[in-house]
Amino acid sequence: MRHRGPGHADEHGGRRRPDVDRGRHPMTAAPAAGTVRTRFCPSPTGMVHVGLIRTALFNWAHARHSGGAFVFRIEDTDAARDSEASYRHLLDSLRWLGLDWDEGPEVGGPHGPYRQSQRHDVYREVAAKLLESGHAYESFSSNEEVDARRRAAGQDPKLGYDNHDRFLTDAQKAAFRDEGRSPVLRLRMPEEDLAWTDLVRGEVRFAAGSVPDFVLVRGNGAPLYPFVNPVDDALMQITDVLRGEDLLPSTPRQLALYAALTDIGVAAGTPRFGHLPYVTGEGNKKLSKRDPQANFDVYPERGFLPEGLANYLSLLGWSIADDRDVFSMAELVEAFDVTRVGVNPARFDLKKAEAINSTHLRALPVAEFTARVVPFLAAAGLVADPPTPEQQAVLEAIAPLAQERMIVLSDAVGLLGFLFTDEVAIDPAAAAKQLGGADAAEVLDAATRSLTALEDWTTPALEAALKQALVEELGRKPRQAFGPVRDAVSGRTVSPPLYESMELLGRERTLARLAAARTQTGT
């Protein structure tokens, strides 16, 4: 079947670039620049899911790549579950990731309001037109009655509504009303196959008759998601709908609704659809709400970089090149092509997300890195925000050395904390590993003697003195020599380079820590 509309591929010759045919589904290649309109339309309920943000990211990238518009709409039709906090949180999350919208909450636009809770008049009006034109009809059957009819016909009640009320007479309707029943509004589904060329999957087809007439408006007058979502998309002139694979089975209904909306002049045509693969967790199950990795909040909180997380998220179902997977937001926009999004589910791999993030972290200019780390150190009570001049000096000195051994910004708390507080608790595992035996006591004693006598408290001098005392005189291997000292000074087995750290820390504090660690050794 044909779908006409602002976005139909046939109108655009099926090629984005005349010289290169790169798309997986060239028949659905994007139209000319400036005409694409995508949208992101979450419900403000509960936590923000990483899969949801990935959907937002792809819609955004597609719009930006095409020079089109990205529309943000809030689907808050479920008053019982929606919350203002969740709404705010959604906006914050998108902004944190670096996604901006051309139309939507706090931005406005010509097709507002952009919150469905403020659009009830629109839905009422469209529903009335649908009823009047005969595309929709009033249905009085209760679920129990539908089930009973299915069973009586020897059918599985799972088949759902049986289109029983399609041709009720006015008298019949009046009789139901006299019983006190209020009808739901159902869309009359067409008697033909419903198919479309999916932007990511190619042609998808549902056989005629496999989808029953569905409910548009509840008996109490409340419009439902399968109705309001396409109505708003039509009114907001959305051309490209990128959404989760879970919504794929509902597409035939939307196609039928679009045909009706187009017929009554509400829609200008049917948008293109692209169904994005799931983001899965352990065991290939859709990443569930209970999975800690599914909660988007944990990434900003742990100190992922927005550009690092966005980079990783866009790798879930898409790739920029066969030999590269680290790129900037600008490069994502430049290269993103929906038709090259993969079809199979992608497992969220925290290790890889961290690896990608750490690459971005190391690529940061030092001043930028320092600025981004401060809020994490401040939240841990290690520095003031803004830092005092002394703190700032230490930070700037240590930043280049810390930067290359961190994965997320919050790592700075553990890695650099020892420079900003004297309440350094030695990590128990580190203590067990490095301070366990008599060897450690000897090493610490030798280090203490050597450093107490040291006149020039600088990195080169510290290095020379410690090597002399521990490696030369004590005959320790470097690993055994410096392990306990590092642990004493920083409280950890991994720290910024030792001599530089000691220089920054100063003689007194360094010696105090060696002494404190000495009491924890075996002898």
Next chain:
RNA sequence: GCCCCCAUCGUCUAGCGGUCCAGGACGCCGCCCUUUCAAGGCGGUAGCACGGGUUCGAACCCCGUUGGGGGCACCA
């Protein structure tokens, strides 16, 4: 039960009928660098689910099997 989607290293992927005894990345393992941990460099490990076609030729096209996932509300 019905409908739909999917199937390349452990994981994310490249692959669009010959250039693939399948390339990259993460992970893992080893070596090098560093008389310090980490980082970095170098190398290694491991995969086209199975069976039939089509074709001179198939990871790639078709059919089937198996396996995985999702959807079937007066929720969104």
